[in-house]
Amino acid sequence: MTHSTDEQAIEPSGEPFATLEEIYVRARERLDADAWAVLDGGAGAEQTLRDNLAALRRWSFRPKYLSGVTNLITSTTFVGIDLAFPVLTAPIGGDGLFHERGQCETAAATAMAGIAPVISEASRFSLETVAAASDGPKVMQLHAWGEPDEFLALAQRACRAGYAALCVTIDCPTLGWRERAMSRRYLVPEEQWSGNYPATGASAAHRLISGFGSDWTWETLAQVRRRLEVPLLVKGVLTAEDAELAVGAGVDGIVVSNHGGRQLDCLPATMDQLPEVVDTVRGRVPVAVDGGIRRGSDVLKALALGADVVLVGRLTAMALAAGGAVALSAALRLLRAEFERSMLLAGRRSLKDIDRSMVRLSAAAAQ
Numbered sequence: 001m002t003h004s005t006d007e008q009a010i011e012p013s014g015e016p017f018a019t020l021e022e023i024y025v026r027a028r029e030r031l032d033a034d035a036w037a038v039l040d041g042g043a044g045a046e047q048t049l050r051d052n053l054a055a056l057r058r059w060s061f062r063p064k065y066l067s068g069v070t071n072l073i074t075s076t077t078f079v080g081i082d083l084a085f086p087v088l089t090a091p092i093g094g095d096g097l098f099h100e101r102g103q104c105e106t107a108a109a110t111a112m113a114g115i116a117p118v119i120s121e122a123s124r125f126s127l128e129t130v131a132a133a134s135d136g137p138k139v140m141q142l143h144a145w146g147e148p149d150e151f152l153a154l155a156q157r158a159c160r161a162g163y164a165a166l167c168v169t170i171d172c173p174t175l176g177w178r179e180r181a182m183s184r185r186y187l188v189p190e191e192q193w194s195g196n197y198p199a200t201g202a203s204a205a206h207r208l209i210s211g212f213g214s215d216w217t218w219e220t221l222a223q224v225r226r227r228l229e230v231p232l233l234v235k236g237v238l239t240a241e242d243a244e245l246a247v248g249a250g251v252d253g254i255v256v257s258n259h260g261g262r263q264l265d266c267l268p269a270t271m272d273q274l275p276e277v278v279d280t281v282r283g284r285v286p287v288a289v290d291g292g293i294r295r296g297s298d299v300l301k302a303l304a305l306g307a308d309v310v311l312v313g314r315l316t317a318m319a320l321a322a323g324g325a326v327a328l329s330a331a332l333r334l335l336r337a338e339f340e341r342s343m344l345l346a347g348r349r350s351l352k353d354i355d356r357s358m359v360r361l362s363a364a365a366a367q
Ligand SMILES: Cc1cc2nc3c(=O)[nH]c(=O)nc-3n(C[C@H](O)[C@H](O)[C@H](O)COP(=O)(O)O)c2cc1C
Pocket: 038, 039, 040, 052, 090, 091, 092, 093, 094, 120, 121, 122, 141, 169, 235, 257, 258, 259, 260, 261, 262, 290, 291, 292, 293, 311, 312, 313, 314, 315, 317
């Protein structure tokens, strides 16, 4: 951490936004009601969406003062990808709703920030177009549906385009029951999510939307894993059982996720499930988490609960809506600066010093 970066974030000179909250407010102002319902909404009664946020608030820090902390070390490596700080942007489908260049802006901003994006398959833009938007490392996200050969064809396209790793989302055999958009009689227009499906591939995507389901099993995943040459993450693990199956299928990393409360409602909060997954995995593969991360101290809590890195979903989409790569760059600077400030205030110099002993359930939550 340099002090100049910090000072810029706190007393911005020429910075477009002084706080992350300003970015969220700008996104709300800029988006129309349909796009806002898609971005901000969850599934069903939105219990999981709320619980993700509430679970983070239940944890408090146990600081270690006079630890002689000066020069922070926040860089890390995740599935072979170097990150300046332990954050990736989460995949955001329907990206053209939020910015006319969608995930191309995400690719540009993450490269500037020294981190990596997980790029959604369900994009307005082809994966090749997004790949060309920056030189930075990228992860390509695909869904666990359709014929394995169709999946592998898309995966191989991603490898040819230079993606460093793949991420398969398992909690989306069909779309969640998204009532906010339903009550507006709104369906995300096909051109916003079909950039990767020239003709044939669209059939699987249509099946997904129509509630057809997926015939994939862990064995399907193990088979495709064996036929891939880049690291494969699995996104959507929430239990010890699925974590064990994922490791058994040969995956290279796990993302603890409930899709930001957008798929099955009434799933537990990700921060409540993270320790269970971490304890099951026992370091055999790295563990990422997403859900409810809105500020730097949330990143620190997730790491304290055992995550190696976090993914940020709505934060990314809101920043795109607030002003594309410029706003997302500002958001990532602010996120990093607050994360580093929190580390320093809590007396932890490097990521290695962050463990479960630095958080406790707040008294109210423990009752
Ligand atoms: C607008 C929107 C689109 C999303 N599209 C995808 C997607 O295409 N694939 C996927 O795996 N997850 C998708 N997600 C889920 C995110 O990747 C991530 O799991 C979730 O947003 C994390 O929670 P958070 O929004 O509270 O950070 C989407 C989320 C949002 C908000």
